[in-house]
Amino acid sequence: MRRLCFALVASAVFAMLLSSAVRAQTEEFAAANKFYEEKDYPSAIRLYLSVLNQHGESPTLYLNLGNAYFKAGDLGHAVLYYTRAKRRDPSDEDIAHNFMFARQFSRVQMEGVQLNPISAFLSSIVDPYRLDAMAWLTCALFLVFMLFLVIRYGLGVVSPAVRIGAIVAVVFLFVVGGLTSFKYRTDYLTRRAVIIADECPVRTGASEQSDMELQGAPGLVVEIMSETSDYYNVLFENKRRGWVKKELVAEI
Amino acid sequence: METIPEKTGSTQAPAGFILTALLVGIFAVGLTVAVSATPDLSVNVMLDRDTIGLDEQALLQVEISGESQNLPAPVLPTLPTFEIYSQGRSSSINIVNGKVTSSVVYRYLLLPQKPGVFPIDQISVVYNNRRHKGNAVELTVVDAGSASPQELEDRALDTEGDSRDYFMEAVVDKKEPFVNEQVTLTLKFYIAVRYYGSPELTEPTTTGFWTEVIGNKAPYFQKINDRRYKVIERKYALFPTQTGKLTIGRAAIRTTVAGKRRQKRDPFDVFDFGDFFGRGVEVTARSRPITVDVQPLPRAERPDDFTGTIGSFSIRVSADKSQVEVNQPVTVTVAITGTGNIKSVAEPVIPELDDFRVYRASSSEKLSASGDKFGGTKIFEEVFIPRRPGTLEIPAFKFNYFDPGKNRYVTGSTRPMPLMVTRPEGYVASQDQPYVSPDMTIGSEARGIRHIKFQLGQVTPRGRVILLTPLFLLVNSLPVLLLAGTVLLRRRREKLAADVGYARARGAARLARKRLAKAKTLAQVQQAGEFYAEVYQVLTSYIADKLNISPHGLTTESIAELLRQRAADEKLVADVSRVIEECDFARFAPASLTQQDIDRSLEQVETVMIGIEGVRFA
Numbered sequence: 074m075r076r077l078c079f080a081l082v083a084s085a086v087f088a089m090l091l092s093s094a095v096r097a098q099t100e101e102f103a104a105a106n107k108f109y110e111e112k113d114y115p116s117a118i119r120l121y122l123s124v125l126n127q128h129g130e131s132p133t134l135y136l137n138l139g140n141a142y143f144k145a146g147d148l149g150h151a152v153l154y155y156t157r158a159k160r161r162d163p164s165d166e167d168i169a170h171n172f173m174f175a176r177q178f179s180r181v182q183m184e185g186v187q188l189n190p191i192s193a194f195l196s197s198i199v200d201p202y203r204l205d206a207m208a209w210l211t212c213a214l215f216l217v218f219m220l221f222l223v224i225r226y227g228l229g230v231v232s233p234a235v236r237i238g239a240i241v242a243v244v245f246l247f248v249v250g251g252l253t254s255f256k257y258r259t260d261y262l263t264r265r266a267v268i269i270a271d272e273c274p275v276r277t278g279a280s281e282q283s284d285m286e287l288q289g290a291p292g293l294v295v296e297i298m299s300e301t302s303d304y305y306n307v308l309f310e311n312k313r314r315g316w317v318k319k320e321l322v323a324e325i
Numbered sequence: 326m327e328t329i330p331e332k333t334g335s336t337q338a339p340a341g342f343i344l345t346a347l348l349v350g351i352f353a354v355g356l357t358v359a360v361s362a363t364p365d366l367s368v369n370v371m372l373d374r375d376t377i378g379l380d381e382q383a384l385l386q387v388e389i390s391g392e393s394q395n396l397p398a399p400v401l402p403t404l405p406t407f408e409i410y411s412q413g414r415s416s417s418i419n420i421v422n423g424k425v426t427s428s429v430v431y432r433y434l435l436l437p438q439k440p441g442v443f444p445i446d447q448i449s450v451v452y453n454n455r456r457h458k459g460n461a462v463e464l465t466v467v468d469a470g471s472a473s474p475q476e477l478e479d480r481a482l483d484t485e486g487d488s489r490d491y492f493m494e495a496v497v498d499k500k501e502p503f504v505n506e507q508v509t510l511t512l513k514f515y516i517a518v519r520y521y522g523s524p525e526l527t528e529p530t531t532t533g534f535w536t537e538v539i540g541n542k543a544p545y546f547q548k549i550n551d552r553r554y555k556v557i558e559r560k561y562a563l564f565p566t567q568t569g570k571l572t573i574g575r576a577a578i579r580t581t582v583a584g585k586r587r588q589k590r591d592p593f594d595v596f597d598f599g600d601f602f603g604r605g606v607e608v609t610a611r612s613r614p615i616t617v618d619v620q621p622l623p624r625a626e627r628p629d630d631f632t633g634t635i636g637s638f639s640i641r642v643s644a645d646k647s648q649v650e651v652n653q654p655v656t657v658t659v660a661i662t663g664t665g666n667i668k669s670v671a672e673p674v675i676p677e678l679d680d681f682r683v684y685r686a687s688s689s690e691k692l693s694a695s696g697d698k699f700g701g702t703k704i705f706e707e708v709f710i711p712r713r714p715g716t717l718e719i720p721a722f723k724f725n726y727f728d729p730g731k732n733r734y735v736t737g738s739t740r741p742m743p744l745m746v747t748r749p750e751g752y753v754a755s756q757d758q759p760y761v762s763p764d765m766t767i768g769s770e771a772r773g774i775r776h777i778k779f780q781l782g783q784v785t786p787r788g789r790v791i792l793l794t795p796l797f798l799l800v801n802s803l804p805v806l807l808l809a810g811t812v813l814l815r816r817r818r819e820k821l822a823a824d825v826g827y828a829r830a831r832g833a834a835r836l837a838r839k840r841l842a843k844a845k846t847l848a849q850v851q852q853a854g855e856f857y858a859e860v861y862q863v864l865t866s867y868i869a870d871k872l873n874i875s876p877h878g879l880t881t882e883s884i885a886e887l888l889r890q891r892a893a894d895e896k897l898v899a900d901v902s903r904v905i906e907e908c909d910f911a912r913f914a915p916a917s918l919t920q921q922d923i924d925r926s927l928e929q930v931e932t933v934m935i936g937i938e939g940v941r942f943a
Contacts, residue, residue, distance in 0.1 A: 102781045109777055129784040137777040144774075167775040174774055205791045212801055219804030227811025253792075261790055288684050 098128040109137065114145040132162035136171065143175055149269030149291035151175050153323050156267060156294065160260050160325070164201050176292055192259075199256040207253040214249055218242035264297035266305065266322040273322070275315035279304035286315040295322065366391035368399065368459035370448050371696065373545055376465040383435045383464055384412070384545060389450055390428035394418065399431055399459070402447035406466075408436040437466040481515065481549045488552050491516040493578055495529065495612035497563075498697070503620050504568050505635040505666055506729045509539070509697045510561040512576050512612060515547070515554040519583040521605055524557065529612065530574030533619075534563040535666065539694045562699035564666045565619040573615045581605045622727055626734055630674060634726040636665015636700065640673075640737040642722050644709075648745040651714050655744060657707045659722050661737075664700035667692060672705050673722040680717045684708040714748035826873030833870035837863050837934060848927050853918045857911040860930050864905060867937060881905045888940060897936040904933050 105120035121138045135158030143151035155172035162168060199207065221239035224230045273289035279301045289295075295307035295317070304316045366389065373384040387399045396416075401409065412432035419426045437443075446461030483489050491514070498509040510531075514524060542558040557578075565571055583605045622635070638661050645656045661670050667690055675683050684707070692701040711717055719742040728735045791797050821828045840863040847856040862876075868884055869876035881902050888898045907926055911918055 098784060099781060103779070106777060106779055124781075124784075125787070129786045129789075131782045131784045133778045133780060133782045134784070140774060140777050167778070171774045208791045208797065212797065215801060216804050219808055223804075223808050223811050227808060227815055229815055257790070257792060290684075 098124050101127075102134070105141075106137065109141055109144075112144070114141045117141045118145065130157070130161065132158045132165055132168060135161065136165070136168050139171060139175070143171070147269075147291075148175060148178050149267055149271075150323070152292040152294070153267040153269060153325065156265075156325050160204075162203060164203065178292060195252065195255050196259065199252050199259075202256070204253070204256050204260060207249065207256060211246065211250045211253045214242060214246040218246050265325045266295055266297055266307065267325060268293045268295065268317070268321060269323045270321035273317055275307070275313075275317050276304075277315065279306070279316045283316065287313065289317060289321075294325075297324065366393070366396070366450065366452050366457045368448065368450050368457050369695075370445065370459040370462050372445075372462050372464055373542065375463070376467060377437065378467055378548055382546075383437075384543070385409075385433040385435050385445065385462075387431045387433075387448055387459060388428055389431070390426060391452075392426055393452070394425065394427050396427060396429050397450050397452050399448050399450050401433070402445070404435070404443070404445065406438050406441065406443055408438065410434040410436070435464065437464075440466045442466075478550050481552070481554075488517070488550055489515075490518045490582065491520075491580075491608060491610050493576065493610040493612045495573065495576055495615055497573070497615055497617060499617070501618045501620055502565060503622055503635060503727065503729050505564050505566065505633060505669060507636070507665060507699055508534075508563040508565065508617060510563055510573060510615075512559045512561075512578075514557040514578045514610060515549070516557070516580070516582070517552050517554045519605075521581045521583075524578045524580035526559070527577040527579075529576040529614075531561070531563055532574075533567050533571040534565055534573070535668075536564075537562045537692070537699050539697060539699060560697060562694070562697075564669075565617070568619045568621045570616055570618050573617070575614055576612045577609055578611075579607065579609045581607050623732075628725045628734055628736065630723075631725045631727070631734065632669075632671035634665065634670050634724075635729060636663050636667075636726060637728050637730060638663030638665065638670070638724065638726050638737060640722060640724045640739055642719075642739040642742065644719060644742055644744065647743075648747065649711060650747050651711055653710070655709045655711070655719075657709055657719055657742075659705045659707065659739075660702055661705075661724055662700075662702040664695060664698040665726070666699070667701040667703050670703045670724075670726075673724050675707065675720070675722075678720065680712055681719075682710040682712065684710070709744075711744065711746040714746045717744045717746050718742065719744055829870040829873050833867050834938060836870060837867040840866065841931070841934065844930070845927065848923050850918060850920050850923065853923060854912055856923060857908045857926070860926065861905065861908040861912065863930060863934070864901065864908075864937075867934070881909075888937075891940050893940045894936070897933070897940070900929065900933050900936065904929050 101120055101124050105117045105124065108114070108117035108120060118138065118141045121134060121141060125134055125138070135154045139151045139154035139158060142148075142154060152172070152175050155168060155175055158165070158168045159172050218239060221235055221242055225235050225239065268289045268291050271291060273291070273293075274285045275287045275289050276283040277286050278284075293309065295305075295309055297305050298308050298314070299306040300319070303319060305319055305322060306314065306316050307322070308314050369388040369390070371386045371388065373386075377383045387401075389396045389399060410433065412434050414429055414431045416427065416429040419428075442463060442465050444461055444463050448459040450457045450459070477494065480492055480494060481489050494513045494515070496511050496513070498511075499506070502508045510529070512526075512529070539560040539562050542560070544555055544557050547554050547556050563573070622633075640659065640661050642657060642659050644658075649655050659673055661667075672688065688703065688705045690701060690703050692699070694700070709719060721739050721741045723736055723738045725734060725736050727733070821831065840859055844856055844859040844863060847859055849856070865876045865879045865884070868887060869879060872887065884905065885898050885902050888901060889895075904926070907929075911922075911926070
């Protein structure tokens, strides 16, 4: 009885804390939106970042942050947060639109962008879907496949229907699982960054003394290939490489 | 009145004429296209030396290079004063950025027939019905043995007036160059005896110069003081970086030459195969230092924006697009090509432009040597972003350099390039940014982006990836556990069904507990007989089930023996035997038992059962 009472009290306290946390984040978010509507973008950014740091991320939060930075004239951070929003929810049309729209403003447009045809094909398949959804679909297919195995080997049911079902399930599992792995590798394992500084010299080596290869511009997305203590070795979309100072870019 | 005779067939002529005209037209257009599409072809004629003796030979090289892979052979003019021998050819193909260029070098040996000065200027290549002429060269043939200057002949003699086997010369083409003007240093190693391996060169010190190696020349032979020397030549392009007297240090070359044969006095010397196997004497030849007096550039007429580049250059500019929309980039490539210190060529200065934002994209160099002259191409890429629509102009680029050949400053320039800048849909003018559309404005007045959202949605911890969450891993591991469990269960069931002994052994404990529970219900004096019968059953059935034998016929001795065979503790064996004996006694004389006896027996049998469960029966 005492245990039951303790459990009930603990649950009630937890629910109250959770409720107050949710209420706090909602109030802070609403206040940030109000600042945005009043065109006080620095205050809006401050509050959005507070929600992000204290409570966590959401596609909407990233979208609003991107908008606030864009309106504040900071293209680099705008593209950064739109990219993060798109990664969390690629199916959101508003996010996709703002992301594409903002990228047009980069002073330097990448030309000669070379895409691996296989990667481009796989990307075209997985791009509209969220990683979470794909992961759960893979999980469901795995469950179905395992159920067929349980029926066959656990219960000893030998039938062509079970065999065909298992084969179909495993084929789907490999296809969806492979695509999920590809998306995970592309979106999370491949390190990317966005140039956030107005002037971002890209050098031939990891030092100030190295020659400048080209001038990067805010909003350009680069792939991080390696790093030293102060510099990232980055690969641009058109396959040009160089070293940029870490403080001039933000990792996605 | 004379009548003009009517042309016969004039009525049929138009069709045939038109057809012919069409064919001729098509042919002409095709020819024009073919000719205009003919890739550039260059013919470069080179001599290894300008002056040779009458009993010497010169190597004539004709290099044909172009974008075609099937380059034709050169046509040599009649050179009656020379005997000409072909020395073969070598070819190479370069692929840069997908562009294929190839070159073929034809080599000819020229043996002079008489002294004199002979121009060689009619070497040409016929390609696609066009004749490409090579550059003119001139070969001076002097009387035999007098090809080398006196100084060289003196160098070839040692202090005693004997001819040297080897020596080294260093010469420069200019003793009073301008600062940053190329000085070509030539090192020549003359050797008249056999040598082994590759000579090892110690480069000269060139403090005060920026140095580039032009390369080695193919070895050739030269006669000096009636002795035939093999000449190994290496050239450098030196660019003085300061004015005043600068010294080029000694170069040294070390090699192993064949030792002079001794007179064999020792009869065993016949077994000395040293020279036969290439053992020789290591020797070193050194050049003499050279001093050059570097002159400053003239101050007169020096342009204000002169950056110190010296040589002979040309500048050209190209854009990747001739029509763009506002705010879209155009890459303008400025290429400066020529001879001189190409690395010191500075980027052309672009003034502030109202119509464009300009960003430097990159610069690159391609170094090359044309004959002894060092040079190449430096390419600057500038990104021009037009601010407004209309016909804009990419301005002319200017580039200043000092041409030492002409002894004056030269300004190379390009022509302005027109650029059509179109206005995308929705552009309007505003005061701050006159030709920028509101949609294309970043900042507080920006339009075109979709509005913020007011529902925060599900908030997850930052950086959380579903694939790595405990819930996801748990959900994925459950079906694996389910499969493993069902498979094990099925196997156990099958084994129980197929193996009676296994089934009895597995069920022995459960059955024994059941019987013990029943015995507990009988643990009363009134039911002492039934109680001990049940306890007896508990023990014997448990052991019989464990060993898959019949419980009937098991005696105290046989049970004790079976337990001993399974390495049971002797105390346990004794306890079991005692309990069984008590059971036997009680079953046949139950009247003498008290409740305490029954309780003690129950306790004993429970203890014994725990002990028996520890015995390994399998």
